[in-house]
Amino acid sequence: MDYIHLNEMEFYGYHGALKEENVLGQRFRANVSLAVDLAEAGATDDLSKTVNYAEVFEVCRSVVEGEPRKLIESVAEEISRLVLQKFAGQVRGVRVVLIKPDPPIRGHYASVSVEITRGQFS
Template sequence: MVYRGNEPVDRIILKDMEFYGYHGVLPEEQRLGQPFVVDVELFLDLAPAGRSDDPESTIDYARVFRVVEEVVTGPPCRLIEAVAERVAAAVLKEFPVAEVLVRVKKPAAPVPGRFEHMAVEVRRRR
Protein backbone atom coordinates (compact mmCIF):
# COMPACT_ATOMS: atom_id res chain seq x y z
CA MET A 1 0.00 0.00 0.00
CA VAL A 2 1.18 3.51 -0.73
CA TYR A 3 1.36 5.79 2.34
CA ARG A 4 1.95 9.48 2.95
CA GLY A 5 3.34 9.44 6.46
CA ASN A 6 1.13 6.92 8.27
CA GLU A 7 -1.90 7.57 6.04
CA PRO A 8 -2.79 5.32 3.08
CA VAL A 9 -3.03 7.38 -0.09
CA ASP A 10 -5.13 5.21 -2.43
CA ARG A 11 -8.87 5.32 -1.95
CA ILE A 12 -12.20 4.60 -3.56
CA ILE A 13 -14.82 7.30 -2.98
CA LEU A 14 -18.59 6.87 -3.08
CA LYS A 15 -20.08 10.32 -2.60
CA ASP A 16 -23.58 11.63 -1.95
CA MET A 17 -25.38 8.29 -1.79
CA GLU A 18 -28.98 9.11 -0.88
CA PHE A 19 -31.23 6.91 1.25
CA TYR A 20 -34.41 7.28 3.25
CA GLY A 21 -34.11 6.25 6.89
CA TYR A 22 -35.85 6.53 10.25
CA HIS A 23 -33.05 7.82 12.46
CA GLY A 24 -33.34 10.61 14.98
CA VAL A 25 -33.87 11.57 18.59
CA LEU A 26 -37.38 12.90 18.06
CA PRO A 27 -40.26 10.40 17.83
CA GLU A 28 -41.44 12.07 14.60
CA GLU A 29 -38.08 11.37 12.95
CA GLN A 30 -38.35 7.67 13.70
CA ARG A 31 -42.00 7.58 12.64
CA LEU A 32 -41.90 9.71 9.47
CA GLY A 33 -38.28 9.24 8.38
CA GLN A 34 -36.17 11.58 6.31
CA PRO A 35 -33.40 11.58 3.69
CA PHE A 36 -29.81 10.83 4.61
CA VAL A 37 -26.78 11.42 2.39
CA VAL A 38 -23.70 9.27 2.92
CA ASP A 39 -20.11 9.52 1.68
CA VAL A 40 -17.75 6.58 2.06
CA GLU A 41 -14.02 6.54 1.38
CA LEU A 42 -12.27 3.17 1.29
CA PHE A 43 -8.52 3.20 1.85
CA LEU A 44 -6.67 0.32 0.20
CA ASP A 45 -3.87 -0.44 -2.24
CA LEU A 46 -5.23 0.19 -5.74
CA ALA A 47 -1.96 -0.58 -7.55
CA PRO A 48 -2.89 -4.22 -8.32
CA ALA A 49 -6.18 -3.13 -9.91
CA GLY A 50 -4.49 -0.31 -11.79
CA ARG A 51 -1.80 -2.61 -13.19
CA SER A 52 -4.04 -5.56 -14.05
CA ASP A 53 -7.25 -3.77 -15.12
CA ASP A 54 -9.03 -6.75 -13.51
CA PRO A 55 -12.30 -6.03 -11.68
CA GLU A 56 -11.56 -8.93 -9.33
CA SER A 57 -8.56 -7.04 -7.93
CA THR A 58 -10.60 -4.15 -6.55
CA ILE A 59 -13.77 -3.47 -4.57
CA ASP A 60 -17.23 -3.90 -6.12
CA TYR A 61 -18.73 -0.40 -5.81
CA ALA A 62 -22.29 -1.72 -6.17
CA ARG A 63 -21.75 -4.05 -3.21
CA VAL A 64 -20.47 -1.15 -1.11
CA PHE A 65 -23.59 0.83 -2.04
CA ARG A 66 -25.83 -2.09 -0.98
CA VAL A 67 -24.01 -2.52 2.35
CA VAL A 68 -24.42 1.18 3.15
CA GLU A 69 -28.05 1.10 2.00
CA GLU A 70 -28.83 -1.86 4.31
CA VAL A 71 -27.51 0.05 7.31
CA VAL A 72 -29.14 3.40 6.56
CA THR A 73 -32.53 1.93 5.62
CA GLY A 74 -32.34 -0.66 8.41
CA PRO A 75 -33.13 -0.49 12.12
CA PRO A 76 -33.31 3.08 13.41
CA CYS A 77 -30.70 4.79 15.53
CA ARG A 78 -31.24 7.89 17.61
CA LEU A 79 -27.92 9.44 16.53
CA ILE A 80 -26.29 9.78 13.14
CA GLU A 81 -23.08 9.03 15.02
CA ALA A 82 -24.45 5.51 15.52
CA VAL A 83 -25.44 5.26 11.86
CA ALA A 84 -21.91 6.22 10.82
CA GLU A 85 -20.41 3.71 13.26
CA ARG A 86 -22.64 0.93 11.89
CA VAL A 87 -21.72 1.76 8.30
CA ALA A 88 -17.99 1.77 9.14
CA ALA A 89 -18.26 -1.59 10.95
CA ALA A 90 -20.21 -3.16 8.09
CA VAL A 91 -17.72 -1.94 5.47
CA LEU A 92 -14.72 -3.18 7.47
CA LYS A 93 -16.42 -6.55 7.93
CA GLU A 94 -17.35 -6.98 4.25
CA PHE A 95 -14.37 -5.55 2.37
CA PRO A 96 -10.56 -5.91 2.52
CA VAL A 97 -9.79 -2.27 3.24
CA ALA A 98 -7.18 -0.81 5.60
CA GLU A 99 -9.59 1.86 6.79
CA VAL A 100 -12.84 3.56 5.99
CA LEU A 101 -14.08 7.12 6.34
CA VAL A 102 -17.86 7.54 6.64
CA ARG A 103 -19.73 10.84 6.52
CA VAL A 104 -23.47 10.83 7.28
CA LYS A 105 -25.33 14.00 6.38
CA LYS A 106 -28.80 14.88 7.60
CA PRO A 107 -30.13 17.59 5.26
CA ALA A 108 -33.56 17.79 6.92
CA ALA A 109 -32.42 17.84 10.55
CA PRO A 110 -35.11 19.38 12.77
CA VAL A 111 -32.99 22.37 13.75
CA PRO A 112 -34.22 25.94 13.38
CA GLY A 113 -32.27 28.05 10.95
CA ARG A 114 -30.87 27.71 7.48
CA PHE A 115 -28.22 25.11 6.67
CA GLU A 116 -27.21 22.70 3.93
CA HIS A 117 -26.99 19.71 6.28
CA MET A 118 -25.82 18.53 9.67
CA ALA A 119 -23.19 15.78 9.50
CA VAL A 120 -20.86 13.50 11.37
CA GLU A 121 -17.71 11.84 10.12
CA VAL A 122 -15.95 8.77 11.50
CA ARG A 123 -12.73 7.16 10.36
CA ARG A 124 -12.03 3.59 11.43
CA ARG A 125 -9.03 1.32 10.81
CA ARG A 126 -8.67 -2.43 11.03
Protein backbone atom coordinates in the same frame (compact mmCIF):
# COMPACT_ATOMS: atom_id res chain seq x y z
CA MET B 1 -2.40 4.60 -0.13
CA ASP B 2 -5.12 4.67 -2.77
CA TYR B 3 -8.76 5.54 -2.25
CA ILE B 4 -12.19 4.66 -3.58
CA HIS B 5 -14.84 7.32 -2.93
CA LEU B 6 -18.60 6.82 -3.04
CA ASN B 7 -20.08 10.32 -3.10
CA GLU B 8 -23.51 11.71 -2.28
CA MET B 9 -25.33 8.41 -1.91
CA GLU B 10 -28.90 9.20 -0.92
CA PHE B 11 -31.24 7.07 1.17
CA TYR B 12 -34.43 7.39 3.18
CA GLY B 13 -34.28 6.32 6.80
CA TYR B 14 -35.96 6.68 10.16
CA HIS B 15 -33.08 7.77 12.40
CA GLY B 16 -33.29 10.50 15.00
CA ALA B 17 -33.72 11.29 18.65
CA LEU B 18 -37.23 12.65 18.15
CA LYS B 19 -40.22 10.31 17.80
CA GLU B 20 -41.42 12.19 14.70
CA GLU B 21 -38.17 11.34 12.93
CA ASN B 22 -38.70 7.64 13.61
CA VAL B 23 -42.27 7.81 12.29
CA LEU B 24 -41.97 10.16 9.31
CA GLY B 25 -38.39 9.42 8.28
CA GLN B 26 -36.15 11.68 6.24
CA ARG B 27 -33.43 11.79 3.61
CA PHE B 28 -29.84 10.99 4.47
CA ARG B 29 -26.75 11.37 2.31
CA ALA B 30 -23.51 9.47 2.77
CA ASN B 31 -19.99 9.84 1.48
CA VAL B 32 -17.75 6.84 2.05
CA SER B 33 -14.03 6.65 1.30
CA LEU B 34 -12.07 3.41 1.36
CA ALA B 35 -8.31 3.22 1.84
CA VAL B 36 -7.14 0.42 -0.42
CA ASP B 37 -4.23 -0.68 -2.59
CA LEU B 38 -5.36 -0.29 -6.20
CA ALA B 39 -2.03 -1.01 -7.92
CA GLU B 40 -2.83 -4.59 -8.96
CA ALA B 41 -6.37 -3.69 -10.07
CA GLY B 42 -5.02 -0.84 -12.16
CA ALA B 43 -2.33 -3.01 -13.73
CA THR B 44 -4.57 -5.99 -14.49
CA ASP B 45 -8.00 -4.40 -15.10
CA ASP B 46 -9.38 -7.20 -12.91
CA LEU B 47 -12.44 -6.47 -10.74
CA SER B 48 -11.46 -9.20 -8.27
CA LYS B 49 -8.33 -7.16 -7.40
CA THR B 50 -10.33 -4.21 -6.11
CA VAL B 51 -13.38 -3.50 -3.97
CA ASN B 52 -16.67 -3.64 -5.83
CA TYR B 53 -18.22 -0.28 -4.95
CA ALA B 54 -21.70 -1.56 -5.85
CA GLU B 55 -21.35 -3.92 -2.88
CA VAL B 56 -20.22 -1.04 -0.65
CA PHE B 57 -23.28 0.92 -1.77
CA GLU B 58 -25.50 -2.00 -0.71
CA VAL B 59 -23.87 -2.11 2.72
CA CYS B 60 -24.57 1.60 3.16
CA ARG B 61 -28.15 1.25 1.92
CA SER B 62 -28.87 -1.66 4.24
CA VAL B 63 -27.73 0.33 7.28
CA VAL B 64 -29.32 3.69 6.46
CA GLU B 65 -32.61 2.15 5.31
CA GLY B 66 -32.52 -0.45 8.08
CA GLU B 67 -33.03 -0.47 11.83
CA PRO B 68 -33.79 3.03 13.18
CA ARG B 69 -31.18 4.54 15.46
CA LYS B 70 -31.28 7.65 17.62
CA LEU B 71 -27.89 9.00 16.54
CA ILE B 72 -26.37 9.44 13.10
CA GLU B 73 -23.07 8.70 14.84
CA SER B 74 -24.37 5.18 15.39
CA VAL B 75 -25.41 4.85 11.75
CA ALA B 76 -21.95 5.96 10.57
CA GLU B 77 -20.26 3.58 13.01
CA GLU B 78 -22.29 0.61 11.75
CA ILE B 79 -21.47 1.43 8.12
CA SER B 80 -17.76 1.57 8.90
CA ARG B 81 -17.87 -1.64 10.96
CA LEU B 82 -19.65 -3.60 8.22
CA VAL B 83 -17.41 -2.30 5.44
CA LEU B 84 -14.26 -3.24 7.35
CA GLN B 85 -15.75 -6.64 8.18
CA LYS B 86 -17.06 -7.48 4.70
CA PHE B 87 -13.92 -6.33 2.90
CA ALA B 88 -11.33 -7.45 5.46
CA GLY B 89 -7.95 -7.85 3.84
CA GLN B 90 -8.83 -5.36 1.11
CA VAL B 91 -10.00 -2.21 2.88
CA ARG B 92 -7.39 -0.84 5.26
CA GLY B 93 -9.47 2.07 6.47
CA VAL B 94 -12.84 3.70 5.95
CA ARG B 95 -14.11 7.25 6.32
CA VAL B 96 -17.86 7.80 6.58
CA VAL B 97 -19.56 11.17 6.36
CA LEU B 98 -23.26 10.87 7.16
CA ILE B 99 -25.32 13.94 6.29
CA LYS B 100 -28.75 14.82 7.61
CA PRO B 101 -30.00 17.51 5.20
CA ASP B 102 -33.21 18.38 7.05
CA PRO B 103 -32.86 17.85 10.81
CA PRO B 104 -35.65 19.29 12.96
CA ILE B 105 -33.70 22.37 14.03
CA ARG B 106 -35.01 25.91 13.58
CA GLY B 107 -32.72 28.11 11.55
CA HIS B 108 -30.98 28.37 8.22
CA TYR B 109 -28.20 25.91 7.39
CA ALA B 110 -27.36 23.47 4.63
CA SER B 111 -27.22 20.30 6.75
CA VAL B 112 -25.66 18.62 9.77
CA SER B 113 -23.23 15.73 9.49
CA VAL B 114 -20.85 13.48 11.33
CA GLU B 115 -17.54 12.19 10.01
CA ILE B 116 -15.75 9.16 11.38
CA THR B 117 -12.57 7.41 10.32
CA ARG B 118 -11.79 3.83 11.29
CA GLY B 119 -8.77 1.68 10.50
CA GLN B 120 -5.65 2.90 8.71
CA PHE B 121 -6.55 5.79 6.47
CA SER B 122 -3.31 7.50 5.50
